[in-house]
Amino acid sequence: MTLPGPIAPPARLLMGPGPISAYPSVLQSMSNALVGQYDPFMTNAMVETQQLYRGVWGTANDATLLVDGTSRAGIEAAMISLVRPGDRVLVPVFGRFGHLLAEIAERALAEVHTIEVPWGQVVPVSAVEEAIVRVKPHLVALVQGDTSTTMLQPLEEVGALCAKHGALFYSDATASLGGNAFEADAWGLDAATAGLQKCLGGPSGSAPITLSERAVDVIRSRKRVEAGIREAGDASADDFVRSNYFDLGQILDYWGPRRLNHHTEATSMLYAARECARLLLAEGREAVIARHRTAGDAMLAGVQGLGLTVFGDVAHKMTNVVAVEIPEGVPGDAARSAMLEDFGIEIGTSFGPLHGKVWRIGTMGYNARKDAVLTTLSALESVLHRFGASTPRGGGVEAAADVFRAAATASSSPVSP
Incomplete structure (x- = not known):
């Protein structure tokens, strides 16, 4: 076997819908030395990253952190941790990624309801409200910017509708965060996820997420299966999060002050995510x-x-x-x-x-x-x-x-x- 030489990507100007060319300092940040996951430098970098992303999301949410994986990892973590089997989930669809949210909700064993408009349009707020009243969902899942159609769904009024009717409000902002307005607190978001590879100017592989206190309460109410022993005794099987890796309850404990071991943080991606947020806030x-x-x-x-x-x-x-x-x-x-x-x-x-x-x-x-x-x-x-x-x-x-x-x-x- 003849071994290949060092990898040498060609020069490219990535002007598609993503991934895009990363900021040079983001790539440079990834070449920094690795440290142990409980090294004070590492835990401080995690705290700094959380604070930076509060600024990016426009939130005071304590539960603002990263999910290791592409933007889809953040979506799946949010969905599987917030939704129990049988919960009603409403997904307004105006492009491919609305269909993705519906599929992931189905895999979480939710009862999924969709409303759709032709590609190239956005869903009227009145249609969202009518569906919320009719479906009575536990969760409304809505893409903000769908690159399949290039449309930007207005979110400003949806949070108040969800709060009025007792539904959680989640948005996938992978394609829009950083290049379009996003106000997690002012718009009443309970959960939002993104990726680095679009407007944030980094590589794919880290998924910023922010969660309201209400969302955290729902996540904390879920039970765990650890070492084959069910916590909380006779809890219903529907209470258990059906993933270890994407269990936000455990991920929150890892990023929180207790630093309970869940996974080994993707150190180089943490550096990249930190630099993406730092650059955005430095520019304003x-x-x-x-x-x-x-x-x-x-x-x-x-x-x-x-x-x-x-x-x-x-x-x-x-x-x-x-x-x-x-x-x-x-x-x-x-x-x-x-x-x-x-x-x-x-x-x-x-x-x-x-x-x-x-x-x-x-x-x-x-x-x-x-x-x-x-x-x-x-x-x-x-x-x-x-x-x-x-x-x-x-x-x-x-x-x-x-x-x-x-x-x-x-x-x-x-x-x-």
């Missing part, structure tokens, strides 16, 4: 959201300047990703391959009802910046011309540059008293 939450908005507006103007049709309700689009319809006669996969092979730029395909119909182009995290947007639009124009599409020469770059120029002018203008 509102400033980061504004940067994503400007880059997203520029990309939107740019693809429209190339004559491309934007998919979905633009008024409810995420700041950080746009879906464009593939022009008639252009082979979508071949064009994406040309972007990658000739320019080192990755844009996204799609799936479900949009498979083969749209490209998804992201502007998030480290790549929510002017040079990344203009470079991508220039390459896309070249590829479109190669495959016979008629697009205005320089139309995309100029339209996007106008947005950046306008934003720069606005930011340098004196603020009115």
Whole structure:
């Protein structure tokens, strides 16, 4: 057997729906030395990370921490720890990841109810309220930003509806956190999870989570199976969390002051998650959201300047990703391959009802910046011309540059008293 050499990834500009190019300092943070999981440096880094993510989420929740694993690990931990078999879970669906929440709830043996709207729309708050009244759910699970459709579901009013009708409110903010407003406390979230690989500008592999006191009470009421012995004596089997790794009750004990052993923390991913949050708060939450908005507006103007049709309700689009319809006669996969092979730029395909119909182009995290947007639009124009599409020469770059120029002018203008 001939051993391969050291791994050497090619240079890529990741402008798809995620993962994206990580901030250089996040990658650098992962190369730091490992320490023991109970080393004072390590436990202090965990405490710092918790405090930083309270700022990211907009919460005072003590139970703010990381679940080791990709963003889906956070979703599964929340669902399996908050839901008992037979509990009613309501999932408003407006894209692929709503279907994912429903599937995970079903695997937790919940009684799952869904309401759906066509891809490219968001679910009206009135429809959510009607379903809550009708279903009487234990939990409402709602994606905030669904990259499959690029839509951003309004959450601001849902928490009050859930509180009024006695339901827990959970949101998957994997694709939206950091690049779009998210106010866990002000919006009445009981649980929210995310990942690093989108607007937070890190690698996939760590799932930030925040839990309200109400959610923690539900989690603490669940029983455990340890060393084959059921705690709490004659507790019903439905009381037991059906996972050890994703049992948030045990994970909370590990991150809490007792530091009860549950797993060995993924040290390098902790470093990465800490740096993602530190960078966001150092720049300022509102400033980061504004940067994503400007880059997203520029990309939107740019693809429209190339004559491309934007998919979905633009008024409810995420700041950080746009879906464009593939022009008639252009082979979508071949064009994406040309972007990658000739320019080192990755844009996204799609799936479900949009498979083969749209490209998804992201502007998030480290790549929510002017040079990344203009470079991508220039390459896309070249590829479109190669495959016979008629697009205005320089139309995309100029339209996007106008947005950046306008934003720069606005930011340098004196603020009115």
